[in-house]
Amino acid sequence: MEKIIEINQLTWQYTDTDHPALEDVSLEIEENMFIGVCGPNESGKTTLVSCIKGLIPHNFIGSYKGEVRLFGKNIRDLNAQELAKYVGFVFADPEAQFTSMSVEEELAFGMENIGLGSDEIKERIQWVADITGLESLLDKSPYDLSGGQKQRVAIASVLAMQPRVIILDEPTSMLDPIGKDSIFNICARMKEELHMTIIMVEHTLDRLARLSDRLILVHQGKIARYAEPERFFENVGELLELGLNPPASIVFLDQLKQAGLYDGPMTTSVEETIEIAQSICARKEAIK
Amino acid sequence: MEGAQNKKMMKTLLALIPVESPLYSFHPVSRLLLFVITGFIPLFINMPELNFMFAVLVLLLFIYSKVALSSLKMYLPVIICAGIFTFLTFIFFPGKDPNYQVIGHIFGLPLYDQPIMNACIAYSKILALLLSSIFYFSTNRERDILAALRTLKMPFVASYVLGLSLRSAGMFLEDLHTVREAEQARGLDYAALKFTDKVKLYSMYIIPLLSLALRRSDEISNALYVKGYSMKNSGKRADYILTKYHFSAADVVSCVILVLLLFLIIYFKYRYQWFDANHSLLQTLLK
Numbered sequence: 001m002e003k004i005i006e007i008n009q010l011t012w013q014y015t016d017t018d019h020p021a022l023e024d025v026s027l028e029i030e031e032n033m034f035i036g037v038c039g040p041n042e043s044g045k046t047t048l049v050s051c052i053k054g055l056i057p058h059n060f061i062g063s064y065k066g067e068v069r070l071f072g073k074n075i076r077d078l079n080a081q082e083l084a085k086y087v088g089f090v091f092a093d094p095e096a097q098f099t100s101m102s103v104e105e106e107l108a109f110g111m112e113n114i115g116l117g118s119d120e121i122k123e124r125i126q127w128v129a130d131i132t133g134l135e136s137l138l139d140k141s142p143y144d145l146s147g148g149q150k151q152r153v154a155i156a157s158v159l160a161m162q163p164r165v166i167i168l169d170e171p172t173s174m175l176d177p178i179g180k181d182s183i184f185n186i187c188a189r190m191k192e193e194l195h196m197t198i199i200m201v202e203h204t205l206d207r208l209a210r211l212s213d214r215l216i217l218v219h220q221g222k223i224a225r226y227a228e229p230e231r232f233f234e235n236v237g238e239l240l241e242l243g244l245n246p247p248a249s250i251v252f253l254d255q256l257k258q259a260g261l262y263d264g265p266m267t268t269s270v271e272e273t274i275e276i277a278q279s280i281c282a283r284k285e286a287i288k
Numbered sequence: 289m290e291g292a293q294n295k296k297m298m299k300t301l302l303a304l305i306p307v308e309s310p311l312y313s314f315h316p317v318s319r320l321l322l323f324v325i326t327g328f329i330p331l332f333i334n335m336p337e338l339n340f341m342f343a344v345l346v347l348l349l350f351i352y353s354k355v356a357l358s359s360l361k362m363y364l365p366v367i368i369c370a371g372i373f374t375f376l377t378f379i380f381f382p383g384k385d386p387n388y389q390v391i392g393h394i395f396g397l398p399l400y401d402q403p404i405m406n407a408c409i410a411y412s413k414i415l416a417l418l419l420s421s422i423f424y425f426s427t428n429r430e431r432d433i434l435a436a437l438r439t440l441k442m443p444f445v446a447s448y449v450l451g452l453s454l455r456s457a458g459m460f461l462e463d464l465h466t467v468r469e470a471e472q473a474r475g476l477d478y479a480a481l482k483f484t485d486k487v488k489l490y491s492m493y494i495i496p497l498l499s500l501a502l503r504r505s506d507e508i509s510n511a512l513y514v515k516g517y518s519m520k521n522s523g524k525r526a527d528y529i530l531t532k533y534h535f536s537a538a539d540v541v542s543c544v545i546l547v548l549l550l551f552l553i554i555y556f557k558y559r560y561q562w563f564d565a566n567h568s569l570l571q572t573l574l575k
Contacts, residue, residue: 059510101455105528105529108529158515
């Protein structure tokens with residue numbers, strides 16, 4: 001698959017800080033992948049995705065070394081409009097990204113910026129409202145919605161621009177369980193139906209791992225791990241030390257491994273974990 | 289009962305507006321013109337009774353537009369305060385004129401006819417202007433206001449800044465409410481505070497509110513960048529929201545009538561001195 005994002009030896013330090021937020025980071029992301037990004041607080045997750053979006057260095061002040069290439073183009077050579085066509089970005093706080101007075105205007109705003117005509121904007125609003133379940137809310141003010149609805153509007157406004165990459169920076173961190181579910185369901189639908197490259201920063205590793213093709217662990221401004229979920233969870237102890245909560249199925253399989261009862265691959269699927277447990281029980285019964 | 293009213297009215301950043309109103313069939317430009325003209329006409333009329341009739345006409349427009357009149361209660365303090373300040377100013381600082389006639393006394397001070405008349409004229413104009421402003425914000429969403437301005441070819445950047453300003457005013461009040469709630473949660477009793485302590489407290493709000501405002505402006509700047517907006521590229525762009533509004537024959541007719549009405553009033557005022565104070569019934573009564 002084509003490499004669409006290439007980060008080469010990137011180091012970024014915000015002004016007035018003692019150490020770099022990202023240090024000598026190199027990373028390649030292929031097309032149509034769902035990438036999960038996790039790590040402890042202040043590890044550099046948001047900085048990493050801000051570099052991919054181009055918010056850094058365009059909108060922040062600091063020291064920038066190395067390069068980020070989007071579809072082969074250096075991010076420093078792309079303007080806001082070009083970047084918006086390539087990459088969409090959803091912030092943790094939905095209210096922080098609203099710039100309009102109604103949901104419909106909010107959805108239209110980004111499309112107007114990238115130069116679409118009114119007819120196409122109308123078609124895309126209907127399409128994106130259908131995907132995100134916002135049909136009945138188009139006329140409302142985005143500030144009068146529930147937390148989950150607000151985040152759906154934020155995702156829809158980015159999705160409507162049909163960028164090739166969508167970055168979601170902790171989109172569920174301010175939501176209740178129902179709101180979290182609705183966002184993960186939309187992400188699953190985006191992955192299944194839209195074939196976009198999705199990069200999601202998230203603390204809820206359980207749901208993230210099940211959706212991700214690959215997971216990135218960011219720690220102290222470096223990429224500590226970048227692998228498929230099966231390989232990513234091989235060393236559970238280190239993740240627990242960093243304060244991350246691996247999925248329950250992974251913790252269970254890790255305990256089985258430590259007890260010498262299992263030495264197969266790790267899986268995030270609950271169904272597969274049950275099958276593994278059943279086969280271990282069957283083996284034990286047979287030995288008896 | 290309250291629930292039923294809430295369903296009929298909805299909240300905007302600036303006021304409560306009816307969910308459904310016959311006025312919504314008019315283009316936002318017609319509604320803006322109605323506001324400008326109903327606000328301007330009283331400025332040319334120096335007959336308080338005519339201006340009070342005009343205020344009643346605006347109140348009838350409230351009823352026609354299905355605005356719940358109970359929602360006007362919140363503006364009563366402003367309307368009453370404006371009246372008190374206007375009359376007190378003219379009564380206690382009447383100025384000097386040999387033609388003034390004493391019509392009574394209050395707290396030992398003489399009451400003159402002309403300053404009372406002037407107070408009535410000024411207040412009737414203020415009242416009509418206040419009511420027409422309240423009427424405009426009670427029948428237009430922020431989106432309608434911006435659509436009207438963009439239809440009139442206001443540059444996108446200017447209308448957008450106006451929209452963000454309206455939004456930030458609402459958010460500033462929300463932040464203030466949050467800060468006050470946090471203080472109350474930590475045991476601060478406003479009722480027990482002296483006036484001077486309350487003033488000190490309000491000055492202390494400036495720091496958290498200012499830092500919150502700065503953070504929000506930073507967030508909005510990032511949000512605009514993320515959505516591909518930059519001042520350089522803001523020249524030619526589609527304006528999707530304007531496609532939602534269309535000028536009808538009723539709009540054209542109403543705009544023509546409104547403009548004609550304004551011109552007729554101006555013409556008769558300056559050509560034949562109609563609407564001058566000396567034609568006023570109140571003036572005759574005071575004399």
